[in-house]
Amino acid sequence: MFKKAFTKVMAVGFTSVLLFAACSGDEPTETGSGDQAGNGQEDVTIDFMHLWPSGSSPDHNRIVDGIIAEFEEMHPHVTVEVETLENEQYRNQLQVISSSNQLPDVGMTWAAGFMEPYVRGERFASLEDIFDDEFRDSFVGGVLDGYQVDGETYALPVELNIAPVFYNQAIFAEYGLEVPKTYDEFLQVIDTLVENGETPITLGNRDAWTGSMWYMYLADRFGGETALNEAIDRTGSFENDALIDAAREIQTMVERDAFIRGFNGLSDQEAKSEFMNGNSAMYMIGSWDLPNFTTNEDVPQEFRDSIDFFRFPAVEGGAGDVDSWVGGPGVGLFVAENSDVKEEAKDFVKHFVERWGEQSVEEAGIIPGTQVDTSAVDLPDLFIDVLNELNNATNITMYADVQMSANVADTHLDLIQALYGLEITPEEFAQQHEQALLEEE
Amino acid sequence: MNKVMSDKKVIALYVLPAFLLLMVLVYIPIILTGYYGLMRWDGIGAMEFIGLDNYQRLLQDSTFWRSAGHSGLLAIFSVLSLVGYLIISMVLAGKIKGADLFRKIYLIPMLLSSVAIAQLWMRIYHPTNGVINRFLESIGIENTPLWLADTNIVLYSIFIPIIWQYAGFYILIYYAALKNVPNELVEAARIDGATPWQIGYKIKLPLIAGVIKVTIVLAVVGSLKYFDLIWVMTQGGPNGASEVIASYMYKQAFNTYNFGYGSAIGFFLLILCLIVTYFIRKLTASKEDVQY
Numbered sequence: 001m002f003k004k005a006f007t008k009v010m011a012v013g014f015t016s017v018l019l020f021a022a023c024s025g026d027e028p029t030e031t032g033s034g035d036q037a038g039n040g041q042e043d044v045t046i047d048f049m050h051l052w053p054s055g056s057s058p059d060h061n062r063i064v065d066g067i068i069a070e071f072e073e074m075h076p077h078v079t080v081e082v083e084t085l086e087n088e089q090y091r092n093q094l095q096v097i098s099s100s101n102q103l104p105d106v107g108m109t110w111a112a113g114f115m116e117p118y119v120r121g122e123r124f125a126s127l128e129d130i131f132d133d134e135f136r137d138s139f140v141g142g143v144l145d146g147y148q149v150d151g152e153t154y155a156l157p158v159e160l161n162i163a164p165v166f167y168n169q170a171i172f173a174e175y176g177l178e179v180p181k182t183y184d185e186f187l188q189v190i191d192t193l194v195e196n197g198e199t200p201i202t203l204g205n206r207d208a209w210t211g212s213m214w215y216m217y218l219a220d221r222f223g224g225e226t227a228l229n230e231a232i233d234r235t236g237s238f239e240n241d242a243l244i245d246a247a248r249e250i251q252t253m254v255e256r257d258a259f260i261r262g263f264n265g266l267s268d269q270e271a272k273s274e275f276m277n278g279n280s281a282m283y284m285i286g287s288w289d290l291p292n293f294t295t296n297e298d299v300p301q302e303f304r305d306s307i308d309f310f311r312f313p314a315v316e317g318g319a320g321d322v323d324s325w326v327g328g329p330g331v332g333l334f335v336a337e338n339s340d341v342k343e344e345a346k347d348f349v350k351h352f353v354e355r356w357g358e359q360s361v362e363e364a365g366i367i368p369g370t371q372v373d374t375s376a377v378d379l380p381d382l383f384i385d386v387l388n389e390l391n392n393a394t395n396i397t398m399y400a401d402v403q404m405s406a407n408v409a410d411t412h413l414d415l416i417q418a419l420y421g422l423e424i425t426p427e428e429f430a431q432q433h434e435q436a437l438l439e440e441e
Numbered sequence: 442m443n444k445v446m447s448d449k450k451v452i453a454l455y456v457l458p459a460f461l462l463l464m465v466l467v468y469i470p471i472i473l474t475g476y477y478g479l480m481r482w483d484g485i486g487a488m489e490f491i492g493l494d495n496y497q498r499l500l501q502d503s504t505f506w507r508s509a510g511h512s513g514l515l516a517i518f519s520v521l522s523l524v525g526y527l528i529i530s531m532v533l534a535g536k537i538k539g540a541d542l543f544r545k546i547y548l549i550p551m552l553l554s555s556v557a558i559a560q561l562w563m564r565i566y567h568p569t570n571g572v573i574n575r576f577l578e579s580i581g582i583e584n585t586p587l588w589l590a591d592t593n594i595v596l597y598s599i600f601i602p603i604i605w606q607y608a609g610f611y612i613l614i615y616y617a618a619l620k621n622v623p624n625e626l627v628e629a630a631r632i633d634g635a636t637p638w639q640i641g642y643k644i645k646l647p648l649i650a651g652v653i654k655v656t657i658v659l660a661v662v663g664s665l666k667y668f669d670l671i672w673v674m675t676q677g678g679p680n681g682a683s684e685v686i687a688s689y690m691y692k693q694a695f696n697t698y699n700f701g702y703g704s705a706i707g708f709f710l711l712i713l714c715l716i717v718t719y720f721i722r723k724l725t726a727s728k729e730d731v732q733y
Contacts, residue, residue, distance in 0.1 A: 098485045117698050121486020206678055262568025264679040265589030406697040417679040
């Protein structure tokens with residue numbers, strides 16, 4: 001009898017624990033922030049949550065603290081209280097506190113598909129009223145689009161990246177390879193590397209957004225800068241020859257062994273380490289990794305010196321332009337709709353973005369959303385080159401998974417893995433995208 | 442003392458802290474999950490009551506059923522692995538030298554955090570640098586398996602560390618149970634001429650049947666709700682090939698802003714576990730519990 005009861009207790013206890021684990025995200029979470037009444041009548045506190053803890057992002061954290069100190073000095077009645085969380089925790093925390101309407105006054109968000117539910121749920125405040133012409137012009141063209149919903153801007157970018165093809169000059173030199181100008185040359189480079197037993201491209205497609213970037217470039221070079229965007233915003237269709245051709249070329253590359261073995265099971269970090277160890281000739285990643293190839297003292301000097309980048313080559317007969325890039329804004333700053341100190345918070349955001357733009361590249365290696373005067377900053381050549389490419393860019397196509405709504409993005413990333421894994425045909429790839437996009441309409 | 446314990450207020454005072462904690466941490470979230478499951482909710486904005494629509498969607502969601510199939514497969518493998526654990530425990534509980542040391546060695550994986558285990562096995566499974574593929578290459582196999590990238594084998598590749606992870610836990614339970622089997626019975630059997638196999642099968646096994654039932658429930662329920670290694674090693678990929686119920690629930694709730702639907706999956710998972718537990722108890726119930 002006792003044993004029966006014991007089993008029952010174990011079973012019930014265990015399932016309860018499971019449910020607790022299964023839904024721990026539901027718990028109302030105390031945030032420790034919250035609105036505090038100041039001592040004097042005028043004193044206010046701005047709660048600010050960001051994702052650069054001093055441990056893992058010391059440079060970023062230092063700049064942020066500097067800007068806050070400056071702002072507090074300029075506005076003696078304002079105190080800024082900071083809370084930091086690591087990237088993943090930050091994402092989850094933002095959603096949890098948002099559901100109980102306890103967002104900090106100022107926080108960080110990602111663009112487009114990520115922030116849209118927050119805007120629709122009336123959690124973020126419109127920032128239209130802080131723009132004057134001069135301030136608007138200080139941003140890189142088009143970068144604000146990613147933070148707009150129905151024509152109004154809800155966040156200001158602090159980060160902008162493009163994704164070049166980084167390559168190891170030492171490996172290229174060993175086999176007498178030149179930077180490919182056309183896609184055919186690019187395939188020849190791959191073939192030469194494969195013949196010599198090298199891994200041409202390292203790719204961590206478990207993080208399928210990295211595979212998505214290669215696909216996006218092919219889509220751009222085949223169909224021009226509008227093909228993919230129009231398929232996503234529904235002015236066009238995904239079952240478009242250019243988008244299918246691009247998918248077919250991905251599979252051609254896979255069949256030619258262009259990508260590292262087992263890419264679908266590797267994370268981006270694992271793939272990157274292959275590149276950093278000189279085991280792989282090419283690696284496509286956002287310019288946020290530039291510090292690893294330039295200033296990061298933990299990386300051997302010899303390796304850093306051997307890294308350069310090239311633009312994704314043109315496809316013969318394709319509509320694309322080699323100066324069109326895949327990239328887009330990273331995190332941006334929002335002001336909470338229910339903030340008690342909206343005015344101060346908006347001032348803070350504006351001040352932050354201005355000051356951040358002056359320091360971030362030089363101090364932390366982050367390309368800001370505002371324009372950088374390359375002649376005024378002291379930077380490694382690789383950085384200057386990327387900044388110049390950015391200034392000359394005819395177009396920046398925002399990462400597909402960011403552009404898409406969360407549901408479609410999820411499908412897209414799964415389909416990218418299936419495409420690279422040769423599990424579906426290019427036609428099925430396009431057709432299933434089209435279907436997912438149609439369901440969202 | 443008796444006086445104090447018969448005072449209802451005092452009893453309440455003693456029980457209350459644990460009761461409140463249990464309410465806040467376990468039962469209220471369960472109720473809330475059930476409640477959210479009835480809503481169309483992105484987890485951010487306003488909720489909209491949609492009744493059982495989420496559950497209807499669940500029944501027709503092929504991705505969900507595929508994930509559920511994977512969870513079920515894991516449950517089957519976990520239960521099968523119990524046989525192995527039982528045999529190891531029997532060997533250890535027999536008087537062999539160094540049993541204590543072995544028991545501790547088997548227990549080590551349990552002491553590691555899931556993330557550490559996942560990182561370890563990701564190294565082992567690495568397509569080019571991993572221990573396994575290095576070995577296979579050294580004995581001349583050319584197309585070494587892509588353990589975590591091949592959609593046909595990725596699920597089984599993850600089962601191995603999961604089963605390895607829990608080995609120590611079950612072995613410990615069986616070992617303790619076997620040690621509790623009275624020595625007189627074993628010796629009596631031996632005098633009667635029973636072989637070691639008969640002693641194990643006919644005497645020890647029935648005597649620890651209760652414990653075995655508990656471990657079956659634990660293994661099945663634990664498998665159905667399993668999340669951590671899978672999330673760290675593959676995030677359910679590639680293309681959903683290693684998706685399980687819990688990882689699918691997480692994705693729905695947090696990645697794709699279907700918090701209501703995610704809650705419905707979570708609640709369904711709870712019901713599923715309760716039903717499965719009930720049936721396992723039914724199936725394994727014997728008319729008389731063996732006493733010793």
